[in-house]
Amino acid sequence: MFKIIDGKEVSSYIKNSVKEKALELKNNGEEITLAVIIVGNDPASRVYVNNKKKACEYVGFRSLEFALPEETTEEELLSLIDRLNGDDTVNGILCQLPVPKHIDEEKVIDRISPDKDVDGFSKINVGKLWLGEYDLAACTPMGVMELLKYYDIDVCGKNCVIIGRSNIVGKPMAALLLEKNGTVTICHSRTKNLAEVTSKADILVAAVGRAGFVTADMVKESAVVIDVGINRNAEGKLCGDVDFEAVKEKTSYITPVPGGCGPMTIALLMKNTLIAAEKQKKS
Numbered sequence: 001m002f003k004i005i006d007g008k009e010v011s012s013y014i015k016n017s018v019k020e021k022a023l024e025l026k027n028n029g030e031e032i033t034l035a036v037i038i039v040g041n042d043p044a045s046r047v048y049v050n051n052k053k054k055a056c057e058y059v060g061f062r063s064l065e066f067a068l069p070e071e072t073t074e075e076e077l078l079s080l081i082d083r084l085n086g087d088d089t090v091n092g093i094l095c096q097l098p099v100p101k102h103i104d105e106e107k108v109i110d111r112i113s114p115d116k117d118v119d120g121f122s123k124i125n126v127g128k129l130w131l132g133e134y135d136l137a138a139c140t141p142m143g144v145m146e147l148l149k150y151y152d153i154d155v156c157g158k159n160c161v162i163i164g165r166s167n168i169v170g171k172p173m174a175a176l177l178l179e180k181n182g183t184v185t186i187c188h189s190r191t192k193n194l195a196e197v198t199s200k201a202d203i204l205v206a207a208v209g210r211a212g213f214v215t216a217d218m219v220k221e222s223a224v225v226i227d228v229g230i231n232r233n234a235e236g237k238l239c240g241d242v243d244f245e246a247v248k249e250k251t252s253y254i255t256p257v258p259g260g261c262g263p264m265t266i267a268l269l270m271k272n273t274l275i276a277a278e279k280q281k282k283s
């Protein structure tokens, strides 16, 4: 019998603990501020940014939104980041990705001060993650680790297979599972005999971006299946990378979409913002 991993429950638990600490700080006259930058009119990015602002409100952070037009130059965006880096009242900065094509995404990510990089995407924070000295690591894979912890799913010695090698999910996911002594394999579009590799996974993480990509034949009996995908199917319905109905019976634990990893990303963003603020206070 499989168990559905409830990302809403775990994300509420995390947000509530952040809320409690934020309230303590507020009672000492300290407010935590997250600056969110969005460039252009991508509708999905707009939804994500609104959800991030709502979460800030919930936990008691101040959020500042900088909605810049599509034609914003790279220089203008970088100078906004410089200004926010130098503003002591701003604890966390994130620029919603993707940015328009005429702007170099890597330059933007690396302009954000590592101490305020609540996405954990900067070279310094990625390097720290791989050295096992991380404090600000990518929110989605950190959210997956929190789900595993909450459900007492031990990673040590397990075969962990990740499908997808993005900088946002696949690669940091590998680092975090490795840190917990998992035996980690990253698969991608050039992987040969993909189903053969994935069907050896005790823990399978799908981060492909294709609806229904993971089918039952790709999954080992009693595996833990974590679906990071957020896609729309032919009917426009939100769905993950895993063919949930076909796969669920084979698993021991499985995350649904929606209600699995999605809410965790935002909860971990709140947690990272708190961590950033606490670190800044000490330095």
Ligand code: GUN
Pocket (backbone or CB within 6 Å): 094, 095, 096, 097, 098, 119, 139, 140, 168, 265
């Ligand atoms: N676009 C898709 N996912 C993310 C994320 O986690 N952070 C940012 N900044 N942009 C994204």
